[in-house]
Amino acid sequence: MNNFTYFNPTRIHFGQGQIAKLTEELPAEAKVLITYGGGSIKKNGVLKQVHAALAGRHYVEFGGIEANPHFETLMQAVEVVKAESIDYILAVGGGSVIDGSKFIAAAARYEGDAWEILQTYGSKIRDAVPLGTVLTLAATGSEMNNGAVITKAETQDKLFFFSPFVQPRFSILDPETTYTLPARQIANGVVDAYVHTLEQYTTYPVQAKVQDRFAEGLLRTLIEEGPAALANPQDYDVRANLMWTATMALNGTLSTGVPTDWATHMIGHELTGLYGLDHAQTLAIVQTAVWKHKLAAKQAKLAQYAERVFDVHDGSEADKAQAAIARTEDFFTAMGNPVRLSAYGLGDEVIDAVAAKLTAHGHTALGEHADITPDDVKQILRLAL
Template sequence: MNHFDFYNPTRILFGENRTASIDEHIPGDARVMVLYGGESARRTGTLDEVRQALEGRPAVEFGGIEANPQFETLMRAVETARAERVDFLLAVGGGSVIDGTKFVAAAIPFEGDPWSILTEHGANVHSAMPFGTVLTLPATGSEMNHGAVVTRAALHAKLAFMSPHVFPQFSVLDPTKTYTLPQRQLSNGVADAFVHIVEQYLTRPAGAMVQDRFAEGLLQTLVELAPQVKEGENDYTVRANFMWTTTWALNGMIGAGVPQDWATHMIGHELTALYGIDHARTLAVVLPSLLREQRAAKAEKLLQFAERVWHINEGDADARIDEAIVKTEAFFEGLGLSTHLGAYDLGEEAIDAVVEQLEAHGMTSLGEQQDITPAVSRRILQRSLKA
């Protein structure tokens, strides 16, 4: 196991109707800005719950944060926050709203060009406005971590940043908030969390028994819950476990002290930036092909994955690895997520564009061993063309 520092200061307020308690966790003299996405926050009543919880406080609202938060929109939020002299932010929504709020929190006190927060991946962030979150869409784990991804459409750029200054102060996780979500978003959430775990687990052995077993337990939980989540059953126990699993998939614990990959995400980000494909759906396209391309380097962990997650114990090593990848593909397809680029009417021309963007963004040595060059990324995408 590698050396690591584990730090996560986010308070979790878990359970039904916990939004009512948020006022207790915001400084008494704070002027709050509530950030949210589209009309769903209004339609489902979550925004009204937040307003009621903040009743009597000075507060402003900023809506319209996109599913892939756009830099230009977030800069308007920064301008509003500065003009209104707010000193606490509250994100109401899923990972996109929370990611956007993290950027806004970092950009408000930032003295340079805010775009550099993203081009330097957060290394130049030295402070941020405090904020909390009310999670409505389980998927990204952003409610309990210090990372965010922001898109700048004009540049076809989707870039990530991380900073210890953008951990949420608190996050409300109310499983009943998932009851009104459409099937597409639920399926995306399961797939997103699954790949988050795999990026930290399917690398190379590090002697990290606790992290491995934790990751395997989370993966097994998602596999078990996926059919019920996809079918939209409003079962509190199912949704509570789904929500909690997605949070633990990316709160830093299972990635502590182990090698991490993230090539699937980096390639997927370019597909989203160029073609507008849902983030989770890009991951379903890329991951199986990446596992096939990198099977030799990942062989030990792939065999462990086959045995402990998919319960594959028969056949030689190659056969077990093959079956594990096929089962992973079937898992995504069962959620309604295609594992091939052709499903999005994309061919070789898209591969050229994605590789060009990877090179433009410095994504030229990806993976846990930094051996996924643009040429390897091209081969991964070419594999994904095959139906």
């Protein structure tokens, strides 16, 4: 196991009725900006619960944050923060709303061009407006980490940043807020959490038994509960397990002491930025293509994954690695996320375009060994056609 330092300061309130905890978490004198997306929280009663918890408080609202939140939209919210002297942000939504709110929090107190936050991956952030979240979609883990991904629609650039200044002070996770999600968002959330786990697991062995077993448990839970959530969206226990699994998949626990990959995410970000695919759709397309291209380097962990997650015990290590790839593709497909670019009407035209964007963004050495070059990315994308 590799050396590591671990710290996560986000306080979690999990379960039914926990939105009422906002009364305790938000300072009574705070001027709060409530951020949200397309307005589903108005229809499903979540915003009503938030209003009830904030009765008598000073708050304003900013809606319309997109999936893959746009820099241009978020800068409008930054102006609201400044004009209204906001001193606390409450993100009510899924990962896109929370990611966007992290950017708003940082940009509102950033001196200079806010686009630099993305260009420097958050390294120049020195302050941010305090942030809390009410999670309504289990997927990204943004409710318990300090990362965010933002898209500049004008230039089709999708970039990420990290900063301890935007770590949520608290997050409220009530599984009932996810009951009314459409099947596509349920499936995307499951695939997103699954690939988050894989990116920290299917690398190479370092004898990190705790992290491996933890990752394997999360993967098995997603395999069990993902289809169950599609079949019965209002099963509380299913939704609770999915919500907590997605949070644990990217709150920093799995990555302690182990090598991590993230090539799938970097390639996927460019596909979303250029062609507008859902984030999880790109992950389902790219993940197994990366494995196929780097099979020799990943064979040992893929075989372990096949044994411990899919109960594949027959055959050689190479046979098990191939079985892991096939079973993963079957799972993604069963969740409604195809594993080929052609399923979305995309072909050879993406290959050079994605490689060029990665180069422009400085991502020329991807993967746990930093040996996936833009030319390798082209080969990976050919495998995903």
